[in-house]
Amino acid sequence: MPLTSYSVDEKQVALLRLERAEARNAINTEMLDELLAHLDRARGDAEARVLVISSNDHLALSAGADVREELDEQGRVHRMELFARLYDELTAFPKPTVAACHGAVVGGGAEIAVACDLRVGGSNLRMRFPGAELGVPVGPARLVTLCGLATAKYLLLTSRNVSADEALRLGLVHRVAPAAATEPAALDLAAEVAAHPPEAVARLKAMLHRWDGVVERSADEGRGQVEWQRSGPGLPFRGGAEG
Numbered sequence: 001m002p003l004t005s006y007s008v009d010e011k012q013v014a015l016l017r018l019e020r021a022e023a024r025n026a027i028n029t030e031m032l033d034e035l036l037a038h039l040d041r042a043r044g045d046a047e048a049r050v051l052v053i054s055s056n057d058h059l060a061l062s063a064g065a066d067v068r069e070e071l072d073e074q075g076r077v078h079r080m081e082l083f084a085r086l087y088d089e090l091t092a093f094p095k096p097t098v099a100a101c102h103g104a105v106v107g108g109g110a111e112i113a114v115a116c117d118l119r120v121g122g123s124n125l126r127m128r129f130p131g132a133e134l135g136v137p138v139g140p141a142r143l144v145t146l147c148g149l150a151t152a153k154y155l156l157l158t159s160r161n162v163s164a165d166e167a168l169r170l171g172l173v174h175r176v177a178p179a180a181a182t183e184p185a186a187l188d189l190a191a192e193v194a195a196h197p198p199e200a201v202a203r204l205k206a207m208l209h210r211w212d213g214v215v216e217r218s219a220d221e222g223r224g225q226v227e228w229q230r231s232g233p234g235l236p237f238r239g240g241a242e243g
Contacts, residue, residue, distance in 0.1 A: 004034040013190040014048035021057035026066035026241035032082035050190040054100035054183040064107025064242025080229035084222030090115035091218040100186035107242030121173035122182035125164040133159040141217035
């Protein structure tokens with residue numbers, strides 16, 4: 001049974017959903033493979049002008065990596081390679097991207113959110129970057145671009161939970177909606193962008209990324225997190241999701 005879904009509406013907005021609500025949308029290897037396949041599809045889909053990433057449960061966009069997934073050493077390294085590739089491909093995605101950040105947006109879920117261009121927060125948002133707590137060298141590349149060095153340090157070094165109001169104040173989300181309406185609000189925001197000429201939008205995004213250097217920083221960070229998994233302690237493979 002698929003763990004994700006992909007569809008495009010009449011406003012030329014593509015919706016990529018994580019559909020593993022029973023596990024708070026914890027991300028395993030199978031889901032990573034599906035997400036990357038959907039990104040590839042959306043990249044070449046002429047009907048899709050903007051991509052929204054959401055989930056089928058407003059209690060969690062994603063609680064992070066599924067550390068209950070039983071993997072051998074090679075499998076854990078491969079999964080981390082897929083995570084790094086997912087973050088890189090989302091960061092460099094040529095079309096605008098919007099994340100519906102409802103409920104738990106933790107670890108890998110938070111990295112997916114900040115790799116997107118725009119974010120709508122649910123009123124029940126609980127965003128957390130647990131890299132310092134878990135020892136994972138991930139987060140700085142995209143957070144520095146998003147909210148600046150000082151705020152990135154605050155979020156990464158404390159691994160604190162961030163509510164919707166604080167996320168809005170820090171610039172982590174652009175709008176806040178009632179929890180159950182987060183996805184519709186993200187689709188509305190995406191439709192605003194989709195109404196503009198796609199060539200102009202893509203050109204502006206490419207300029208912003210080139211001058212900021214976030215794509216290169218993301219790739220460098222990804223190489224580091226894979227090496228940490230390969231030769232360092234790495235993520236555990238039992239015990240729950242990251243958050």
